[in-house]
Amino acid sequence: AAQTKLGWRGKHTLLLNREAGSYFFLGEIYLGLPLAPDEPASAHCGTCTACLEACPTGAFVAPYVLDARRCISYLTIEHKGSIPVELRPLMGNRIYGCDDCQLVCPWNREAPHAALPDFDPRHGLDSATLAELFSWDENTFLKRMEGSSIRRIGHERWLRNIAVALGNAPGSPVTLAALESRSQHPSPLVREHVEWALRQHYG
Incomplete structure (x- = not known):
């Protein structure tokens, strides 16, 4: 995706776009045609490390490097077994996902809300x-x-x-x-x- 100039890879390992931040889905189309990649988009994180510092479990072992085994989103959604005991106190009251690294990202502060009703907040809980x-x-x-x-x-x-x-x-x-x-x-x-x-x- 970065090679199509959709955005650049942030230090939290997610793709960032100037207009949407990291709040968007990526889709793809399979073609039988060879297409030359574009020049990669330039990065715009600068010296910011907000995402790295916000992670409750210290899952970022370095900028652009995520240890998914410590990521609360992985542990609460994808992981099927026992959650490591040492990480449990760090999870707080999060029961499905986390996204702290995205919430503190400056590029997400002005990200527009999706126009589709499917993405509206659900307040039933x-x-x-x-x-x-x-x-x-x-x-x-x-x-x-x-x-x-x-x-x-x-x-x-x-x-x-x-x-x-x-x-x-x-x-x-x-x-x-x-x-x-x-x-x-x-x-x-x-x-x-x-x-x-x-x-x-x-x-």
């Missing part, structure tokens, strides 16, 4: 608590996430992620009751993360 989300059974999860990309991680990883967030949340009777309600969950993955979360509160 604005008031939901972690305990409430953790109480959803699989049918509720599938129903409430219909049409959302969140649905693809499945109910098991949804519970895994929320268990970590509850472990990082302030201790309260509601938080503890939510975790204890899943302490005998049939999934070993869920149980492991619930047990970890309970240890954060009980010691």
